[in-house]
Amino acid sequence: xxxxxxxxxxxxxxxxxxxxxxxxxxxxxxxxxxxxxxxxxxxxxxxxxxxxxxxxxxxxxxxxxxxxxxxxxxxxxxxxxxxxxxxxxxxxxxxxxxxxxxxxxxxxxxxxxxxxxxxxxxxxxxxxxxxxxxxxxxxxxxxxxxxxxxxxxxxxxxxxxxxxxxxxxxxxxxxxxxxxxxxxxxxxxxxxxxxxxxxxxxxxxxxxxxxxxxxxxxxxxxxxxxxxxxxxxxxxxxxxxxxxxxxxxxxxxxxxxxxxxxxxxxxxxxxxxxxxxxxxxxxxxxxxxxxxxxxxxxxxxxxxxxxxxxxxxxxxxxxxx
Amino acid sequence: xxxxxxxxxxxxxxxxxxxxxxxxxxxxxxxxxxxxxxxxxxxxxxxxxxxxxxxxxxxxxxxxxxxxxxxxxxxxxxxxxxxxxxxxxxxxxxxxxxxxxxxxxxxxxxxxxxxxxxxxxxxxxxxxxxxxxxxxxxxxxxxxxxxxxxxxxxxxxxxxxxxxxxxxxxxxxxxxxxxxxxxxxxxxxxxxxxxxxxxxxxxxxxxxxxxxxxxxxxxxxxxxxxxxxxxxxxxxxxxxxxxxxxxxxxxxxxxxxxxxxxxxxxxxxxxxxxxxxxxxxxxxxxxxxxxxxxxxxxxxxxxxxxxxxxxxxxxx
Numbered sequence: 001x002x003x004x005x006x007x008x009x010x011x012x013x014x015x016x017x018x019x020x021x022x023x024x025x026x027x028x029x030x031x032x033x034x035x036x037x038x039x040x041x042x043x044x045x046x047x048x049x050x051x052x053x054x055x056x057x058x059x060x061x062x063x064x065x066x067x068x069x070x071x072x073x074x075x076x077x078x079x080x081x082x083x084x085x086x087x088x089x090x091x092x093x094x095x096x097x098x099x100x101x102x103x104x105x106x107x108x109x110x111x112x113x114x115x116x117x118x119x120x121x122x123x124x125x126x127x128x129x130x131x132x133x134x135x136x137x138x139x140x141x142x143x144x145x146x147x148x149x150x151x152x153x154x155x156x157x158x159x160x161x162x163x164x165x166x167x168x169x170x171x172x173x174x175x176x177x178x179x180x181x182x183x184x185x186x187x188x189x190x191x192x193x194x195x196x197x198x199x200x201x202x203x204x205x206x207x208x209x210x211x212x213x214x215x216x217x218x219x220x221x222x223x224x225x226x227x228x229x230x231x232x233x234x235x236x237x238x239x240x241x242x243x244x245x246x247x248x249x250x251x252x253x254x255x256x257x258x259x260x261x262x263x264x265x266x267x268x269x270x271x272x273x274x275x276x277x278x279x280x281x282x283x284x285x286x287x288x289x290x291x292x293x294x295x296x297x298x299x300x301x302x303x304x305x306x307x308x309x310x311x312x313x314x315x316x317x318x319x320x321x
Numbered sequence: 322x323x324x325x326x327x328x329x330x331x332x333x334x335x336x337x338x339x340x341x342x343x344x345x346x347x348x349x350x351x352x353x354x355x356x357x358x359x360x361x362x363x364x365x366x367x368x369x370x371x372x373x374x375x376x377x378x379x380x381x382x383x384x385x386x387x388x389x390x391x392x393x394x395x396x397x398x399x400x401x402x403x404x405x406x407x408x409x410x411x412x413x414x415x416x417x418x419x420x421x422x423x424x425x426x427x428x429x430x431x432x433x434x435x436x437x438x439x440x441x442x443x444x445x446x447x448x449x450x451x452x453x454x455x456x457x458x459x460x461x462x463x464x465x466x467x468x469x470x471x472x473x474x475x476x477x478x479x480x481x482x483x484x485x486x487x488x489x490x491x492x493x494x495x496x497x498x499x500x501x502x503x504x505x506x507x508x509x510x511x512x513x514x515x516x517x518x519x520x521x522x523x524x525x526x527x528x529x530x531x532x533x534x535x536x537x538x539x540x541x542x543x544x545x546x547x548x549x550x551x552x553x554x555x556x557x558x559x560x561x562x563x564x565x566x567x568x569x570x571x572x573x574x575x576x577x578x579x580x581x582x583x584x585x586x587x588x589x590x591x592x593x594x595x596x597x598x599x600x601x602x603x604x605x606x607x608x609x610x611x612x613x614x615x616x617x618x619x620x621x622x623x624x625x626x627x628x629x630x631x632x633x634x635x636x637x
Contacts, residue, residue, distance in 0.1 A: 036504040135589070151591045181370035182531060183588050186573035208505055211534075211575030215582055234579045252509040253577040254538030257559065261516060263538060265509030269474045 232307020
């Protein structure tokens with residue numbers, strides 16, 4: 001396994017915002033991390049990239065093993081050498097990831113000069129090669145443009161180029177297409193999946209859109225209010241979601257030929273981290289909630305379809321293995 | 322068929338940017354020659370990507386901004402010709418729900434004040450119990466009347482926005498991306514609320530969205546816009562697309578089904594800037610079926626039950 005997250009907990013101050021999350025990711029795989037806002041998706045991304053201190057957070061328990069090294073205990077200096085080189089991060093809004101007063105070329109060059117030790121000329125050649133691979137027309141002209149001169153989709157491609165410049169093994173992409181138009185979103189998602197397949201990368205794709213998950217991911221971890229609700233291969237999740245929350249999320253997307261009125265959504269809101277309900281945190285919104293849901297925290301149970309679920313009353317007759 | 326409730330005729334809007342030092346003044350046509358009839362009880366969807374003019378169209382229809390050309394008739398009366406007083410009177414019958422519930426509610430107004438505002442504007446008294454009734458209609462507890470917007474979640478704020486639109490018992494509501502800033506779970510809640518209100522109160526909707534999947538689920542007629550102009554009108558949500566852009570939009574909608582994975586779309590590039598429109602078809606630069614004619618001549622929207630503006634429409 002390239003990446004193995006075990007019982008990861010993340011806290012800010014006295015609050016525990018992410019609790020005992022575990023998942024594995026191998027090379028060539030795309031893992032979707034889904035959930036509503038406030039479910040802990042972005043915190044997981046920050047933990048994976050060692051950027052938690054930026055928001056005053058820290059890993060309070062568990063480990064993040066990347067190629068045999070535990071990122072949670074790695075000294076800052078070593079982490080910095082790893083981030084950008086072997087672990088790359090793509091943020092939601094490309095505008096905030098790019099320096100507005102620096103031309104595109106030097107920004108992308110910087111990654112391979114810093115991490116691969118290339119000289120100015122080699123770095124530029126590599127940048128142009130990367131931009132061309134990402135189907136950016138007239139790559140050399142784009143290199144001398146400023147970010148504001150480019151469209152949103154083009155900027156996100158530049159950010160992807162920067163992520164690839166260090167020749168990483170793992171890319172963490174936090175809602176990489178949320179700020180983009182639908183036709184551009186489709187282009188970017190296809191581009192990312194192609195890169196993973198061709199280069200044998202591993203990708204953690206954070207999204208709130210079950211459509212994107214279905215189209216791009218190999219496996220999925222569903223997060224709810226800072227805990228893992230269910231995780232399994234993508235086909236199994238859509239064919240037989242066991243956690244009522246996973247099922248509800250899937251049902252939030254309108255499908256072709258759906259009868260009017262059949263889209264119901266999930267009642268209520270995600271609880272705030274300062275007022276998490278006792279027991280299963282989903283129980284106030286859950287249609288299957290029964291005895292014990294409001295007192296006992298459900299544990300992860302293994303499933304016959306290579307997944308795990310944390311629910312007292314799972315759907316589709318879950319079998320323990 | 323009886324007279325449509327709303328009839329939009331050749332509506333256009335040009336925005337001008339002033340020139341400056343060493344800068345020429347420029348202008349763009351945000352909406353170009355759009356015509357549309359909306360019958361009573363209709364739910365018409367308008368879809369397109371950013372910059373296609375859908376939000377400008379929404380504002381033009383209610384005359385929140387003045388059109389450069391064209392007319393909007395509401396039950397036969399041309400809104401663009403009405404005096405301010407008559408327009409205000411007419412506005413009781415129409416309302417708008419905005420995209421961003423964070424900026425469309427005044428942070429210093431309590432929910433009850435926000436819901437009373439439409440009556441204040443009309444110089445009317447708030448009927449006894451109306452606020453509670455409105456809150457109940459949109460599924461909010463009565464106690465929320467005394468809350469401020471910052472105390473509400475995004476979904477609750479959008480419910481307040483909807484309640485405010487319903488305040489004066491309108492016939493026609495323009496919904497401008499009412500769910501775009503919400504989580505998918507909340508989006509589904511809001512959409513089913515809007516749907517139920519439409520049935521209960523016999524409303525007519527113009528629903529603006531960038532999400533073709535949502536519009537196909539929700540609307541009974543769909544207008545597809547690209548760079549300010551209508552490129553296709555789907556007579557029913559399941560009609561096969563005839564314009565290559567509509568087909569590309571459909572192919573870009575990610576189905577929540579891992580067993581039918583879409584191929585990479587044939588579409589490349591992005592919407593060009595409205596300031597320098599290409600000479601011929603606005604979509605020519607991205608179209609897989611483009612020919613020389615497309616680059617020279619602007620296609621007009623055809624007539625008939627399934628209008629399309631394309632020289633080489635897809636044959637069904």
